[in-house]
Amino acid sequence: MAAADPGRVDAWRQRADHAIGSALDTLADSEPRLLASMRHATLLGGKRMRPLLVYATGTAFGVAEDALDPAAAAVELIHAYSLVHDDLPSMDDDALRRGQPTVHVAFDEGTAVLCGDALQSLAFAVLADAPQPPAARVAMLRELAVAAGAGGMCGGQARDLAATGAGILDIAALERLHAMKTGALLRAAVRLGALAADVDAGTAVRLDAFADALGLAFQIRDDLLDVESDSGTLGKTAGKDVAQDKATFPALIGVDASRQRLQSLAATMDEALAPFGERATALAALGRHAITRTY
Amino acid sequence: MAAADPGRVDAWRQRADHAIGSALDTLADSEPRLLASMRHATLLGGKRMRPLLVYATGTAFGVAEDALDPAAAAVELIHAYSLVHDDLPSMDDDALRRGQPTVHVAFDEGTAVLCGDALQSLAFAVLADAPQPPAARVAMLRELAVAAGAGGMCGGQARDLAATGAGILDIAALERLHAMKTGALLRAAVRLGALAADVDAGTAVRLDAFADALGLAFQIRDDLLDVESDSGTLGKTAGKDVAQDKATFPALIGVDASRQRLQSLAATMDEALAPFGERATALAALGRHAITRTY
Numbered sequence: 192m193a194a195a196d197p198g199r200v201d202a203w204r205q206r207a208d209h210a211i212g213s214a215l216d217t218l219a220d221s222e223p224r225l226l227a228s229m230r231h232a233t234l235l236g237g238k239r240m241r242p243l244l245v246y247a248t249g250t251a252f253g254v255a256e257d258a259l260d261p262a263a264a265a266v267e268l269i270h271a272y273s274l275v276h277d278d279l280p281s282m283d284d285d286a287l288r289r290g291q292p293t294v295h296v297a298f299d300e301g302t303a304v305l306c307g308d309a310l311q312s313l314a315f316a317v318l319a320d321a322p323q324p325p326a327a328r329v330a331m332l333r334e335l336a337v338a339a340g341a342g343g344m345c346g347g348q349a350r351d352l353a354a355t356g357a358g359i360l361d362i363a364a365l366e367r368l369h370a371m372k373t374g375a376l377l378r379a380a381v382r383l384g385a386l387a388a389d390v391d392a393g394t395a396v397r398l399d400a401f402a403d404a405l406g407l408a409f410q411i412r413d414d415l416l417d418v419e420s421d422s423g424t425l426g427k428t429a430g431k432d433v434a435q436d437k438a439t440f441p442a443l444i445g446v447d448a449s450r451q452r453l454q455s456l457a458a459t460m461d462e463a464l465a466p467f468g469e470r471a472t473a474l475a476a477l478g479r480h481a482i483t484r485t486y
Numbered sequence: 487m488a489a490a491d492p493g494r495v496d497a498w499r500q501r502a503d504h505a506i507g508s509a510l511d512t513l514a515d516s517e518p519r520l521l522a523s524m525r526h527a528t529l530l531g532g533k534r535m536r537p538l539l540v541y542a543t544g545t546a547f548g549v550a551e552d553a554l555d556p557a558a559a560a561v562e563l564i565h566a567y568s569l570v571h572d573d574l575p576s577m578d579d580d581a582l583r584r585g586q587p588t589v590h591v592a593f594d595e596g597t598a599v600l601c602g603d604a605l606q607s608l609a610f611a612v613l614a615d616a617p618q619p620p621a622a623r624v625a626m627l628r629e630l631a632v633a634a635g636a637g638g639m640c641g642g643q644a645r646d647l648a649a650t651g652a653g654i655l656d657i658a659a660l661e662r663l664h665a666m667k668t669g670a671l672l673r674a675a676v677r678l679g680a681l682a683a684d685v686d687a688g689t690a691v692r693l694d695a696f697a698d699a700l701g702l703a704f705q706i707r708d709d710l711l712d713v714e715s716d717s718g719t720l721g722k723t724a725g726k727d728v729a730q731d732k733a734t735f736p737a738l739i740g741v742d743a744s745r746q747r748l749q750s751l752a753a754t755m756d757e758a759l760a761p762f763g764e765r766a767t768a769l770a771a772l773g774r775h776a777i778t779r780t781y
Contacts (some may be wrong), residue, residue, distance in 0.1 A: 217637075218635070218636045218637055218641075220637070221636040221637055221641045221644070222636070222641050222644035222645050222648060224644065224648060225636055225640065225641060225644035226636060229636065272603075273603075276599050276600075276603060279596075279599060281594070281595035281596040281598075281599060282596045282599060282600075299576070300576035301574075301576040301577045301647050302644070302647070303576075304571050304574060304576060304577060304599065305571075305577075305640050305643055305644050305647070307603070308567075308568075308571060308602070308603075308606065308634075308640050309635050309636040309640035309641070309644075311603065311606050311607070312606070312631050312632075312634040312635030312636070312638075312640065313631070313635050313636065314631075315610050315627060315628075315630075315631035316628060316631035316632050316635060319624055319625075319627045319628035319631060320628065324620075325619075325620035325621040325623070325624045326620040328620070328624050329614055329620045329623050329624060329627075330614075332610060332614045332624075332627050333610075333611060333614035333615065335610075336607050336608070336609075336610035336611035336614060337607075337611050339603075339607040340513070340604050340607030340608050340611060341513045341516040341517070341520055341521060341524065341604040341607070341608065342512075342513055342515070342516055345520065345600050345603050345604040345607065346513075346516045346517050346520060346604070348600055349516070349517035349519065349520035349597070349600050349604075350517050352596050352597070352600070353517060353519060
């Protein structure tokens with residue numbers, strides 16, 4: 192992470208991991224194989240981009256770190272569940288994730304379905320116990336549920352499934368797909384931090400603009416990494432998009448134009464955060480990371 | 487339904503259907519195949535037992551019917567998602583549900599996974615917009631999330647998967663399995679109504695006792711129906727439990743003892759509801775229905 196303060200980012204990752212671990216500990220009496228699959232899906236690493244966005248946004252506007260733990264854990268639990276289900280044979284059929292066997296490979300397909308289902312439920316249970324006042328908590332729960340659902344993440348994955356191999360997407364359709372599949376949850380992470388901080392409407396609009404640019408940049412960088420990397424570095428199967436004839440930014444507009452688009456999104460992010468000055472340092476660093484990351 | 491007022495039950499079913507339909511209408515811009523699968527999973531009938539429990543409980547303690555619509559829709563959306571995923575080839579592998587092809591048969595397996603995922607998210611989105619005060623809404627959201635997750639419904643299904651064919655369950659383990667797999671969500675339905683009504687602690691304890699007895703009775707009756715019925719009457723594949731060597735009450739304690747157990751659960755329900763008198767008429771009728779139902 193190219194943050195001004197890498198130690199802070201590491202501490203946030205540890206906070207999120209601890210919050211997720213504590214949430215799983217509340218389920219110690221659950222069916223052992225299901226619980227083991229949930230730990231496998233959540234505690235074997237990962238960038239924790241979404242929790243970092245919750246912490247960076249919330250602390251920028253005055254919320255204490257510990258008051259952000261439940262929201263950080265909740266958004267990562269939703270992300271983790273989506274990876275488990277996306278990796279299923281009936282979806283993207285991937286055997287490797289974060290350098291580890293995917294859940295349906297390490298366990299079995301039925302367990303992987305239940306694992307994702309239970310992680311989604313756990314996300315809302317964790318968020319329901321957040322320390323924000325009830326009205327803010329309800330708004331946060333609504334935000335996460337809407338972002339995760341058919342109008343957001345699930346809808347984006349459905350578009351992705353429908354488009355794979357069909358070769359009919361133009362660049363606008365691809366951007367719309369990613370705005371839902373990846374962007375909705377990244378934006379929700381920023382919004383959860385903003386709702387916890389009870390920011391004013393103008394700030395919320397700027398944070399949305401930042402988050403939307405970050406979400407698109409994150410996906411374009413993901414597409415470029417699939418072209419540029421090998422599986423060992425990436426921790427998942429590289430070259431898969433091309434093999435599956437997936438619509439990607441490099442495939443539709445070329446590698447150079449994709450890189451240029453990243454630079455223009457960097458400018459959009461800087462502009463959105465400009466009025467916040469120093470307090471947005473961590474958010475700006477996360478934006479730069481989305482564009483420069485190599486894993 | 488053997489209710490004292492069948493018209494009221496029909497009206498409640500229509501209210502729940504309408505609330506679910508309205509929730510799906512908010513997703514009109516979603517990927518068409520995903521949305522069609524969600525309609526297929528939710529709007530093709532079903533007993534609506536869980537919404538009826540929400541209405542019967544809430545109205546018994548003074549809540550207006552329309553204030554219960556979101557909770558009724560939410561609990562049914564969770565139930566509907568669980569059926570879509572339970573029917574998957576990697577889970578119970580069933581082709582027929584409510585007399586219709588299951589979602590993965592009518593659509594495809596990837597769509598069925600996403601359909602269930604999106605229905606779960608929608609449940610929480612709908613409940614977040616319920617008209618109860620924020621603190622009550624948070625409690626309702628927590629209740630639904632905990633009941634649906636690894637400590638409840640998902641955990642019960644995981645136990646069921648682990649036990650199928652293994653032949654190692656005793657009657658206590660089978661009751662525990664069903665208390666989680668079916669019972670947790672039926673109890674959540676009663677609790678959502680109770681939370682909406684802000685009932686006192688003593689009332690809550692009695693309602694839990696009623697709901698736990700109803701949940702177990704519901705499952706024993708389900709097991710008996712699998713033995714007694716044909717697929718046409720049942721609307722799903724009959725004789726499946728025996729074919730899959732599933733632990734069931736008739737298999738473990740016999741048909742006669744299962745029927746006797748139902749009668750004792752009927753007495754437990756009557757006793758739990760006794761202090762509520764006339765106001766619990768609809769709840770009592772739902773309890774009797776759980777025991778006598780033929781579909």
